[in-house]
Amino acid sequence: MTENNMKTLEELQNSSSKIVLAGGVFDIIHPGHINTLNAAKKLGDTLVVVVATDKTALKMKKRKPLHSAELRQELVSSLSMVDLCIIGDEDDIFKTVDLVKPQIIALGYDQTHQEKYITEGCRKINLDVTVARLESPRPETSSSLIQKEYGKDIHDL
Secondary structure, three states, X not given: OOHXXXXXXXXXXXXXXXXXXXXXXXXXXXXXXXHHHHHHHOOOOEEEEEEOOHXXXXXXXXXXXXXXXXXXXXXXXXXXXXXXXXXXXXXOHHHHHHHHOOOEEEEOOOOOOOHHXXXXXXXXXXXXXXXXXXXXXXXXXXXXXXXXXXXXXXXXX
């Protein structure tokens, strides 16, 4: 995380805004991402999005991401509903959660995290959060389905 982002994050935390945290790989931005991030933003005042590291993306998606974490951060940062986008911690999601200190953690409909696991992890770092599972109006649109449709050819686009 750059010094610039830290200042912005500090400013967000010092304000009275309700911070919502959402995360994902965001390798191929599609309408499902837009719907999910818009829904997350509606849960509070400020939306902080965590982009998975390249190593985490590989582990989650079982394939190398098309774009580096820095490029994915740049893409997500350009979305109008996103107030701040950071790259997550390589090994421990709760380090990132503790850094951001959100009041709400928004999980996408297809994210494997269990609400209980997130709630208990936050409790261990003395953070009281609400975990919200978001629905997708477009479950037929996902990065995995796009990858399946285009196969390895997508890497040549």
